[in-house]
Amino acid sequence: MTQISNSTNAQTALKRLLKATKSDMEKVNSLILSRAESHVEMVPKLAHYLIESGGKRLRPMLTIASASMFANNDEKSLKNATHFAAAVEFMHNATLLHDDVVDESNMRRGKPAARMIWGNQASVLVGDFLLGQAFLMMVETRDLDALNILSTAATIIAEGEVFQLSKTSDLATTKEEYDLVIKSKTATLFEAATKVGAMAGGATKQQCEALGEYGTELGRAFQLVDDALDYGGLSKSMGKNTGDDLREGKMTLPIIIALQKSSDTEKALIISALGNQDLEVETVEKIMALLAKKDALNETLEEAQTCVNNAKTALKKLPKSEMRDLLADIADFCLLRAN
Amino acid sequence: MTQISNSTNAQTALKRLLKATKSDMEKVNSLILSRAESHVEMVPKLAHYLIESGGKRLRPMLTIASASMFANNDEKSLKNATHFAAAVEFMHNATLLHDDVVDESNMRRGKPAARMIWGNQASVLVGDFLLGQAFLMMVETRDLDALNILSTAATIIAEGEVFQLSKTSDLATTKEEYDLVIKSKTATLFEAATKVGAMAGGATKQQCEALGEYGTELGRAFQLVDDALDYGGLSKSMGKNTGDDLREGKMTLPIIIALQKSSDTEKALIISALGNQDLEVETVEKIMALLAKKDALNETLEEAQTCVNNAKTALKKLPKSEMRDLLADIADFCLLRAN
Numbered sequence: 109m110t111q112i113s114n115s116t117n118a119q120t121a122l123k124r125l126l127k128a129t130k131s132d133m134e135k136v137n138s139l140i141l142s143r144a145e146s147h148v149e150m151v152p153k154l155a156h157y158l159i160e161s162g163g164k165r166l167r168p169m170l171t172i173a174s175a176s177m178f179a180n181n182d183e184k185s186l187k188n189a190t191h192f193a194a195a196v197e198f199m200h201n202a203t204l205l206h207d208d209v210v211d212e213s214n215m216r217r218g219k220p221a222a223r224m225i226w227g228n229q230a231s232v233l234v235g236d237f238l239l240g241q242a243f244l245m246m247v248e249t250r251d252l253d254a255l256n257i258l259s260t261a262a263t264i265i266a267e268g269e270v271f272q273l274s275k276t277s278d279l280a281t282t283k284e285e286y287d288l289v290i291k292s293k294t295a296t297l298f299e300a301a302t303k304v305g306a307m308a309g310g311a312t313k314q315q316c317e318a319l320g321e322y323g324t325e326l327g328r329a330f331q332l333v334d335d336a337l338d339y340g341g342l343s344k345s346m347g348k349n350t351g352d353d354l355r356e357g358k359m360t361l362p363i364i365i366a367l368q369k370s371s372d373t374e375k376a377l378i379i380s381a382l383g384n385q386d387l388e389v390e391t392v393e394k395i396m397a398l399l400a401k402k403d404a405l406n407e408t409l410e411e412a413q414t415c416v417n418n419a420k421t422a423l424k425k426l427p428k429s430e431m432r433d434l435l436a437d438i439a440d441f442c443l444l445r446a447n
Numbered sequence: 448m449t450q451i452s453n454s455t456n457a458q459t460a461l462k463r464l465l466k467a468t469k470s471d472m473e474k475v476n477s478l479i480l481s482r483a484e485s486h487v488e489m490v491p492k493l494a495h496y497l498i499e500s501g502g503k504r505l506r507p508m509l510t511i512a513s514a515s516m517f518a519n520n521d522e523k524s525l526k527n528a529t530h531f532a533a534a535v536e537f538m539h540n541a542t543l544l545h546d547d548v549v550d551e552s553n554m555r556r557g558k559p560a561a562r563m564i565w566g567n568q569a570s571v572l573v574g575d576f577l578l579g580q581a582f583l584m585m586v587e588t589r590d591l592d593a594l595n596i597l598s599t600a601a602t603i604i605a606e607g608e609v610f611q612l613s614k615t616s617d618l619a620t621t622k623e624e625y626d627l628v629i630k631s632k633t634a635t636l637f638e639a640a641t642k643v644g645a646m647a648g649g650a651t652k653q654q655c656e657a658l659g660e661y662g663t664e665l666g667r668a669f670q671l672v673d674d675a676l677d678y679g680g681l682s683k684s685m686g687k688n689t690g691d692d693l694r695e696g697k698m699t700l701p702i703i704i705a706l707q708k709s710s711d712t713e714k715a716l717i718i719s720a721l722g723n724q725d726l727e728v729e730t731v732e733k734i735m736a737l738l739a740k741k742d743a744l745n746e747t748l749e750e751a752q753t754c755v756n757n758a759k760t761a762l763k764k765l766p767k768s769e770m771r772d773l774l775a776d777i778a779d780f781c782l783l784r785a786n
């Protein structure tokens with residue numbers, strides 16, 4: 109893990125992806141801003157607040173990057189890639205708005221969540237608006253196969269979120285169930301983002317599948333790292349949001365692993381903390397120590413490493429190119445965040 | 448008004464529409480049930496609870512009825528009409544789930560709202576799931592023009608709901624703004640339902656527009672009657688949910704009309720009640736008396752009557768048929784509910 113983390117290629121990957129997709133992403137960004145417009149003042153206000161809150165826009169960049177790997181560079185191809193990228197970002201933003209309501213989150217990207225300013229009601233409805241606009245942008249491409257992929261993704265994401273909700277504080281949650289949750293709620297959109305990008309670029313069916321596989325594995329790695337970071341990651345240091353998953357009773361891999369290896373007394377500690385909104389810092393620290401003792405974060409990140417390896421293997425099915433190498437570095441970059 | 452209400456044709460209209468669309472609606476209903484399935488138990492449980500809670504399924508029936516008015520009766524046409532009808536109902540159900548969360552409603556169709564049983568979180572997410580499934584069903588028809596209409600509708604509905612939210616307890620709300628709210632949040636889906644039905648049936652562009660116009664006017668009438676019923680309608684009698692709009696601070700036409708004609712003392716009474724969640728029955732009764740004094744419910748229902756007339760005028764652009772007459776009766780039936 110540490111070897112990869114120190115690789116210069118991984119460290120500079122995001123910067124290089126930003127540079128490589130810059131001119132197309134400018135088109136995506138203006139499309140995003142124009143489609144968040146409305147005669148109803150609250151819609152662009154809330155949408156812009158979220159859109160401009162400093163997300164990396166990794167998903168739309170992946171769409172643009174995937175499209176750029178193939179021969180088609182005509183106007184139609186660029187229009188489709190731009191529309192898919194903006195649609196993917198809107199789907200992501202709609203999910204964030206609804207998630208913050210569902211999780212009762214107060215903060216998002218270091219700022220108050222939109223619901224803290226405009227309320228839960230507006231967050232639900234503006235999320236619906238963005239979802240509608242996402243579909244509208246897809247329809248404008250007139251690409252029915254891509255529409256099928258993206259609307260299937262919307263369904264699977266929501267289904268995954270309900271599955272996660274139904275497993276709240278459920279001690280019997282298995283690693284397989286956890287994997288189904290993260291595949292559905294996170295990896296599905298990464299998969300759709302890369303796949304429809306490849307389609308816009310004119311890739312063959314096999315190439316689209318390969319990029320879709322890359323997206324799936326990248327998405328899984330991304331969520332695994334996120335879930336490790338919720339307990340401080342490898343640095344094991346306490347941040348503002350450390351333990352949020354614990355408070356929400358989210359059965360993520362670190363907790364599942366720890367439970368499997370715990371004595372009854374240790375289990376009782378986890379049980380007392382799961383879903384406890386008023387959790388004290390001391391208890392979070394105790395759980396973090398337990399996770400360290402049980403090697404739970406390391407094992408979670410090893411799983412993420414496996415996903416990263418799978419992602420890079422999938423890329424090998426594609427013709428060699430600079431962008432292919434960059435996407436491999438992006439997979440490594442994903443793990444960097446764990447430190 | 449009273450004359451029309453007593454017309455036998457209007458009284459039997461819904462029953463006759465149910466009969467006329469029965470065999471196709473059976474297909475729609477099984478499609479609805481099959482698309483509410485999921486490996487996540489909570490999804491079909493919550494969805495079936497809402498789906499089977501005794502809604503009239505007026506919107507999907509309008510889609511089927513509209514399709515049946517035209518020549519195409521082939522397999523493709525029937526498949527499309529069925530898919531559009533189910534998609535329209537899912538869009539409606541998703542809106543209901545989200546609305547109940549937004550309005551903090553405890554009851555829906557005389558039963559506890561889904562959110563009271565499964566929580567706000569599940570209601571938001573299952574709503575998203577149904578919306579995703581709705582789009583998926585539309586995509587399966589491969590009809591891009593219909594997809595455009597339905598995804599535009601999804602956007603406008605959400606936008607209308609945000610507009611309504613932003614006008615909560617806003618005394619300066621105009622009749623025009625109210626009309627924009629009800630056109631967006633209610634009439635848009637009625638319009639889409641009839642229009643895509645006509646498209647599935649193979650109607651000409653003009654015929655699709657005429658049925659869309661019928662849908663718009665029917666939807667406006669429907670919402671106006673709903674808003675009058677919230678204050679007891681013509682019977683002016685108090686029911687379980689009477690005054691809910693008042694408690695939620697919804698600026699509906701009866702209140703807008705009353706405000707325009709009120710003295711400062713009367714205005715003060717309305718202001719004290721708007722958005723007051725703990726409103727006492729006595730205050731609701733006082734407001735109902737004020738609405739009667741100001742003729743506000745009658746004027747609201749006159750506006751609904753105008754919409755019904757417009758709806759029937761739009762139908763005249765279509766070839767004469769039994770279904771055309773039945774749809775005209777359905778418009779009259781809409782007003783019957785006000786008594």
